[in-house]
Amino acid sequence: MSVFFTVFGVLFSMLTASTWASDNSSSEVSAYVASEDPMADVQQGLERARAQDKLLLVVMGAQWCHDSRGLVEKFSDSRVAELLAANYETVFVDVGYFKDLREISRRFNQAHYFATPTVMIINAETERLINRDDMSIWGAADSVPLERYLEYFEIYAANPSPQYVPLPDAQASVVLSFEQTQSDRLQNAYEHLVPGMQAEDRTGTARKEFLQEWREVWRYRSTLQKDILSLHQQAQEAPDTELVLPEYPSFSWEGDS
Incomplete structure (x- = not known):
């Protein structure tokens, strides 16, 4: 991967x-x-x-x-x-x-x-x-x-039916909440990119700032996908251990908030 x-x-x-x-x-x-x-x-x-x-x-x-x-x-x-x-x-x-x-x-x-x-x-x-x-x-x-x-x-x-291991009940709600929060953030980031994509389609030129923002979103979504898989694995392997949820830096357009 x-x-x-x-x-x-x-x-x-x-x-x-x-x-x-x-x-x-x-x-x-x-x-x-x-x-x-x-x-x-x-x-x-x-x-x-x-x-x-x-x-x-x-x-x-x-x-x-x-x-x-x-x-x-x-x-x-x-x-x-x-x-x-x-x-x-x-x-x-x-x-x-x-x-x-x-x-x-x-x-x-x-x-x-x-x-x-x-x-x-x-x-x-x-x-x-x-x-x-x-x-x-x-x-x-x-x-x-x-x-x-x-x-x-x-x-x-x-192998259309590989072994399925559900998340332990104690961990499932934590993982689901994390996924939903980050999903909202990712969708907001996608929507932030849309005007730049539309402008590039109109002009044939991508602004340097837009390409930088695109890279930020790409890095975030790639890391997030791997982190979610890791959380699932941790929850299944150690159901009694408290999960440490990843944190991510602000996007450049969000400032320090």
């Missing part, structure tokens, strides 16, 4: 306004299409998956996102497409400019979408998210080798 995030962080820090604009100007047909009711789309996908004894694959991404487009390209490979068609019911969700679609992620006990794309594999029968521990690799989907796509989705297709 950390390797993919590190690679992506280095690549992102090297972005220029021109490469950002080039990504946004893509005229290819998008798998990420705005919907009047994306939650209904996911629910219908869940029902189809259950009826066909398949896994539900929910991809939350956007056409402006290089990695979201890269994932779609890899999905179009004949071997990957065949594997997915046989074992998964796939639903693409367009998050647009970071729309608040937490109702979808929370439907499957995931606090938020921490990256574009976010790839969730759900057992349609139990309605449990089964790839929480390693889903973070898809935040750098374009850099993931094709063979890893095949390996990853074959593993989950072969």
Whole structure:
């Protein structure tokens, strides 16, 4: 997980306004299409998956996102497409400019979408998210080798009901409260970025300040996703030990508050 995030962080820090604009100007047909009711789309996908004894694959991404487009390209490979068609019911969700679609992620006990794309594999029968521990690799989907796509989705297709260990009651409320608080903060940060994204689309140029703020949010959401996994692991391994909740610095636009 950390390797993919590190690679992506280095690549992102090297972005220029021109490469950002080039990504946004893509005229290819998008798998990420705005919907009047994306939650209904996911629910219908869940029902189809259950009826066909398949896994539900929910991809939350956007056409402006290089990695979201890269994932779609890899999905179009004949071997990957065949594997997915046989074992998964796939639903693409367009998050647009970071729309608040937490109702979808929370439907499957995931606090938020921490990256574009976010790839969730759900057992349609139990309605449990089964790839929480390693889903973070898809935040750098374009850099993931094709063979890893095949390996990853074959593993989950072969084991659609991995062992499930719920959080201990004493710890569950603490973790849930932390997740909800940080989810609110992440959504606020996403919304702070939207005007800069829209301005870049209009002008073809990304301000230095906007790129800096984007990096701040990227670092936060990447760290947060790992911290949430760590809290789950700590709670399960030491249910009688008080959890120490992570704290995060203010964003530059928040000042010292």
